[in-house]
Amino acid sequence: MRGALSLAARLRSLPAEDLRALLLRRAPAVTGVQDHADLAEALLSRPNLDAALDRLVRPELALALELAAAETGIPAGSLGHDVPQRLDHLALIELADDGWHLYDAVAERLAERGVEADSLRTPDAVEPSERPDGLATERAFLLVSGVAELLHELAREPARRLQHGGLALPAARRLAERTGRPRTEIETLLSLADEAALAAGDSAWERGAEADSWLDARPAERWRILAAAWRGRLPPAALDDLAHGWRDGPETLLQRLLPLGGAERERFAERIGEAELLGIAVDGTIGAAGQAVLERRDADAEAAIGAAMPAPVERVYLQHDLSVIAPGPLRGDLDRRLRGVALAEGGGLASSYRITTETVEQALVDGETADDLLAFLGALSLTGVPQPLEYLIRSTAGRHGSLRAGPPAAEETEGPEPAVSVLHAEDPSVLDTVLVDQAVAPLALRRSGPHRALSRFDPEVLYWTLRDARYPVALEDAAGALVTPRRPVPAQRRSTGTAPYAALVERLAALPAPNAAEDEAGWIARRIELAVRRKGLVRLTVRMPDDRTVEAVLEPTSIAGGRVRARDRAADLERTLPLSRIVAVEPAD
Structure with a gap:
C-alpha cells in the first residue's frame, strides 16, 4: 500500500527548495494544510490529482497504467529516464527498493476515469512527401528579426506590465509597431525571449541577462537558442509525438498527445502555435531543422536553418539625407552599435536606419564622442561619411551639455523654497528660452x-522633460560627471506578496523534526489519524512492557484518549493499543 502516509514521509524528507519546486509543478490548492500529512492528502485529493493527470502526455499516461497494473514494483532501469522522472516530480509515483510504484490514490483515479492502455499506443510514423524547409527558414528569419527588434526596443524603453501580468495596451502597440509583428504575437515573443533569458521583468519587461550576447550572434544561432528554449517548455516524452507533426490539424494531435484533456491542452496549443512561428513546423509538417530540434540535435538544427538564411553583411551605405542602408541583415555587433547613433526604420533582408539630432545626442549621452562616431561610421560605410552627416555630428557634439540638469548646491536646498534640482546653461539666452517655453x-x-534655474522636481524628471522638448540637455551627478539615465517606466503597482508556496514551505520546514523524542508521538498520532481517514492498512511497531518490539498490520478505526482502536483483519478482531507504546508507523506492503 502506497498512500498518503508514504507520500507524507517523502514530503517531509525533501529539502525546502525541492518541496517548493514540487508544489510549483503541481500547483495544488493547499487551503487548510498545516503539516506534511495534510499536504500529502491535498496532493492525492481528487481535484488536485485530476489536474496533475491531465498534464500527462501519452507515453507518461501509458507508464502510469503499466504501474497501476503491476503487482510489484517495476525496476527503475527498465523504464528509461525521462518518463518516470516526470511522474516522480509530479509526486504520482515513488521509487522503492524493488522499483517504481504508483500511489494507490493515483491508480484508483485512473481506473475511475476509464483510461485504456490500448488507446495509448505509439502512433505510426508518416513521412511527409515534401519538407517545407524554404517556408520554415523564412518564418525562422522573420521571428528572429522580430525578437531582435523587441529587445532593442526594450533597451530603449521597458514595456509596462499590468497587475495581472498581461502587457499594457500602449506598450503592446509600441512593440508591435517596432517589431512589425501583429499585436497578438507580442506576448508570445516576450514569452520565448523570457525562456531564453533574453527578457525579464516584474512590473515591466526589460532586456534580460543574455540579450547582448544573443544579439551579437548570427541569425541561425539566435534561432537555435530560441528553439531550444521552446523545447525546454515541453515534457521530453511529448517530443516523439510532436515529431509526427499535425498535418491533420492540431486538435487531433492534442487529443492523441493529451488523452485526458483539461486545461493542459490549451497550454499545448500555445506551444504548437509557437512552433509554427519559429518555423519548426509549417502547417503541421515538420521541417528538417524542426526535426533536429525535436531530436535534441541542436547543432544539426542550426546548420539546417542557417544554410538558407541570408549571410550577415558588414558594410553599409551612408546617404546624404542622413539615412543608412544595409544591403542585408547587418552583423549583430555592428547593428547594435549603429543603433546607438541611428534609429532603425526597417529590418529584414535589407535594413535601413536614420541618423537624427536626437539619436546623435543620445549617443553622446551614452559616452560616445564626435571623433569616435565619425571613425565608426567611416569604417562601416562603403561610400565614406557624407558632409551633411559629419556636420550634424560635430554641431550636435558642440551643443551637447550646454544645458545640464543635476542636484543643487547645499545652500540651494534651504530656505522657504528648497530646490531639488538645478538647470545650468552655458548660454543665458538658452535659459531665457527654456523659462518661457510652455512645454516645460x-x-x-x-x-x-x-x-x-531651480526646480522642485528630481534631476531625472527635469532631464527627461527637457529631452522630450528637444533641448540639448545632459544629466550630471553631484560631482559634475555626466551620467546616462534610463527612462522611468510608469508601472502599475504590483503585489509584493511572497512567491507562490514560499510561506507554506517555510511553515512546514519549521515543524519539529519527527525523530525528536518529544515530537515523535505527535507525528505518529498524525499518521494514524490520516490512516483512519483513508481506511487503510498500516504496519505498527509496538514496544511491549518487557521492552520487546513487535509489528502488526492493522486498520486503524479511531484514535482518542491516548489509545488507538484498530481492526486486525487477519485475526478478524479489534485491538486497542496505547498510543505511547507505538514507536513507528509505516505503510503496509
Whole structure:
C-alpha cells in the first residue's frame, strides 16, 4: 500500500527548495494544510490529482497504467529516464527498493476515469512527401528579426506590465509597431525571449541577462537558442509525438498527445502555435531543422536553418539625407552599435536606419564622442561619411551639455523654497528660452542667476522633460560627471506578496523534526489519524512492557484518549493499543 502516509514521509524528507519546486509543478490548492500529512492528502485529493493527470502526455499516461497494473514494483532501469522522472516530480509515483510504484490514490483515479492502455499506443510514423524547409527558414528569419527588434526596443524603453501580468495596451502597440509583428504575437515573443533569458521583468519587461550576447550572434544561432528554449517548455516524452507533426490539424494531435484533456491542452496549443512561428513546423509538417530540434540535435538544427538564411553583411551605405542602408541583415555587433547613433526604420533582408539630432545626442549621452562616431561610421560605410552627416555630428557634439540638469548646491536646498534640482546653461539666452517655453512650464523653473534655474522636481524628471522638448540637455551627478539615465517606466503597482508556496514551505520546514523524542508521538498520532481517514492498512511497531518490539498490520478505526482502536483483519478482531507504546508507523506492503 502506497498512500498518503508514504507520500507524507517523502514530503517531509525533501529539502525546502525541492518541496517548493514540487508544489510549483503541481500547483495544488493547499487551503487548510498545516503539516506534511495534510499536504500529502491535498496532493492525492481528487481535484488536485485530476489536474496533475491531465498534464500527462501519452507515453507518461501509458507508464502510469503499466504501474497501476503491476503487482510489484517495476525496476527503475527498465523504464528509461525521462518518463518516470516526470511522474516522480509530479509526486504520482515513488521509487522503492524493488522499483517504481504508483500511489494507490493515483491508480484508483485512473481506473475511475476509464483510461485504456490500448488507446495509448505509439502512433505510426508518416513521412511527409515534401519538407517545407524554404517556408520554415523564412518564418525562422522573420521571428528572429522580430525578437531582435523587441529587445532593442526594450533597451530603449521597458514595456509596462499590468497587475495581472498581461502587457499594457500602449506598450503592446509600441512593440508591435517596432517589431512589425501583429499585436497578438507580442506576448508570445516576450514569452520565448523570457525562456531564453533574453527578457525579464516584474512590473515591466526589460532586456534580460543574455540579450547582448544573443544579439551579437548570427541569425541561425539566435534561432537555435530560441528553439531550444521552446523545447525546454515541453515534457521530453511529448517530443516523439510532436515529431509526427499535425498535418491533420492540431486538435487531433492534442487529443492523441493529451488523452485526458483539461486545461493542459490549451497550454499545448500555445506551444504548437509557437512552433509554427519559429518555423519548426509549417502547417503541421515538420521541417528538417524542426526535426533536429525535436531530436535534441541542436547543432544539426542550426546548420539546417542557417544554410538558407541570408549571410550577415558588414558594410553599409551612408546617404546624404542622413539615412543608412544595409544591403542585408547587418552583423549583430555592428547593428547594435549603429543603433546607438541611428534609429532603425526597417529590418529584414535589407535594413535601413536614420541618423537624427536626437539619436546623435543620445549617443553622446551614452559616452560616445564626435571623433569616435565619425571613425565608426567611416569604417562601416562603403561610400565614406557624407558632409551633411559629419556636420550634424560635430554641431550636435558642440551643443551637447550646454544645458545640464543635476542636484543643487547645499545652500540651494534651504530656505522657504528648497530646490531639488538645478538647470545650468552655458548660454543665458538658452535659459531665457527654456523659462518661457510652455512645454516645460510644469517644471516650475525659477531663475537663481544668469546661468542657473531651480526646480522642485528630481534631476531625472527635469532631464527627461527637457529631452522630450528637444533641448540639448545632459544629466550630471553631484560631482559634475555626466551620467546616462534610463527612462522611468510608469508601472502599475504590483503585489509584493511572497512567491507562490514560499510561506507554506517555510511553515512546514519549521515543524519539529519527527525523530525528536518529544515530537515523535505527535507525528505518529498524525499518521494514524490520516490512516483512519483513508481506511487503510498500516504496519505498527509496538514496544511491549518487557521492552520487546513487535509489528502488526492493522486498520486503524479511531484514535482518542491516548489509545488507538484498530481492526486486525487477519485475526478478524479489534485491538486497542496505547498510543505511547507505538514507536513507528509505516505503510503496509
